[in-house]
Amino acid sequence: MSSKRLLSVVAYAGAIFMIYQILSYIHMWQTVQPIDQSFSELLKKEILQNYDLSNIASEEEMKNALNLILLKYALDSKSKNGKVDPVLNPALNNKGVDSGNGANPIFNGDYILNNVSVCPDNLEVIVVVHTAPDHFIRRQNIRTTYGSSTMFLPVNIRTVFLVGRVKTAEKQAVINTEYSRYGDIIQGNFIDAYHNLTYKAVMGLHWVSHYCSQAKYVVKLDDDVVFDMWRFLSMFHARNRFMSNSMYCYVRVDGKIHRKGKWEVPKEMFKGYSSYPFQHCIGFTVIYSGDIIPALYRASFKEPFFWLDDVYVTGILRIAAGGIQLNQHTRDNLLRPTLGGLQCLQELGRKCTYLSMGATEETFHATWHAVKRRSHNPLRKT
Structure with missing residues (x-):
């Protein structure tokens, strides 16, 4: 033989x-x-x-x-002929949420604003920020700090901000002006609402897959985060860590399924479960190797909509795509969504291990300057 x-x-x-x-x-x-x-x-x-x-x-x-x-x-207790019809909780639809009929694809390229020329051929890092349309100050803070395309040269970095559809022509005009000036707004044709974050997340997967697939790393952030780009480049890029089939984040194990409150999951969904039977990321900061983004996007075609984007993308889609490693640093506080990051940096300096930390508009710049002091800005003086 x-x-x-x-x-x-x-x-x-x-x-x-x-x-x-x-x-x-x-x-x-x-x-x-x-x-x-x-x-x-x-x-x-x-x-x-x-x-x-x-x-x-x-x-x-x-x-x-x-x-x-x-x-x-x-996800839905009703099935017809063996086919599941995923639905959103009707109570959520009163909050201005696009529920549609739950049909896939969740996002198929319906953009209102889209710059297809953001990413050069030699791009190494694309930062994808989930933001609300009226968070202009937060976007400006990011553009002038860790989202800068020039501060970290010779490493090529680009940043885009993901938003959905706004409700008035006046608000759209403001977004259009910002887009014309910076060219970094990616706007999808879905209502920008908290319960539509999964649409935004899948739009990000679609956009990177189609217009920035050459990126070695994809750093997904919320807009209330200060991210230490110098530390990231030193830990990941310079060492070629997690370059393939990898997702790096603060991992939630046996995450509770909330039946009330901000993260409410309707009783019709995940019946019989009090916690998710798989690990997933806390989504304020998730670092992807660039090669897995197309697989995650393709997985969204067969997995029904679930409104909690962290669970959907880093749990459901990750498992459906197959072969993706979920990584967390041995120091479990390396990635933290805490507002205590500034205090940690001020008190511990280089011994503070936070890579990513929460910040308000009032504390953003103080936190960023503390990050710069810790990192000694090894790539370029600013």
């Missing part, structure tokens, strides 16, 4: 064994949370027809993948 044919046989046998493991796990899952036979058959069909087993390299990944499939059905 030729070596090529032998490898094919081994690969086939491995796939069969993995199918057996998955089906065994379905049986085990039924013993702790009974489901009817037709539902079980639907799950098996979903696994065998729609999921790439070659990306499942371990028993833990296999369990994560199955949990994701189970959750896909738990």
Whole structure:
């Protein structure tokens, strides 16, 4: 038997064994949370027809993948002919949220404002900032600090700000003026609202995939964050760390599913779960290797909408894409969304390990100057 044919046989046998493991796990899952036979058959069909087993390299990944499939059905208790119709909580629709019908794709390139020439061929880092249309001061703060395209040369960095549709022509005129001046606003044709952050996140995946796919790193930030670009370049870029198939963030393990409050998940979604059965990022800062962005975007075509963007992108889409490593530094405070970052920097200086920290408009510049003092600005004096 030729070596090529032998490898094919081994690969086939491995796939069969993995199918057996998955089906065994379905049986085990039924013993702790009974489901009817037709539902079980639907799950098996979903696994065998729609999921790439070659990306499942371990028993833990296999369990994560199955949990994701189970959750896909738990998102909406109603199914028709084996097809799930994902829906948003109707109570949320009164908040100016585009609910649509939950159909995929979530975002397919419907831009109001789009600069396709932001990223040069030799780009190394693209910073993607989630921002609200009226947060002009926050965007200015970022443009003149860690979002600068010239401050960190010779490393090529660009920054874009993601917004949605505004409600009045007057507000749109302000956005248009800012876009004309800076060329860094990417505006999608969906209502800019808190419960539409998943639209914004998937728009970011689409935009990077289509117009900035050459970036080695994608740094996703909220606009109330101070990010130490010098420390990032020293830790990641200079050492070629997490260059492929990687996601780096502050990882939430067994994150609670909130049924009330700011992060409310309707009772119709994730029935029977009090916490998410997979790890995901706290989304104030997420660092992606550039190569995984297209896979995450493609995964959004088959995974139903879920309004919490952190859970959706870094949990559901990550698992659906397959083969993406979720990394957290051994110092668990390296990435923190805390407003205590300024105090940490002032009191500990270089011993303060924060890479990313929260800041208000009032504390932003003090925090940034403390970051500069800690880093000694090794690339360029400012």
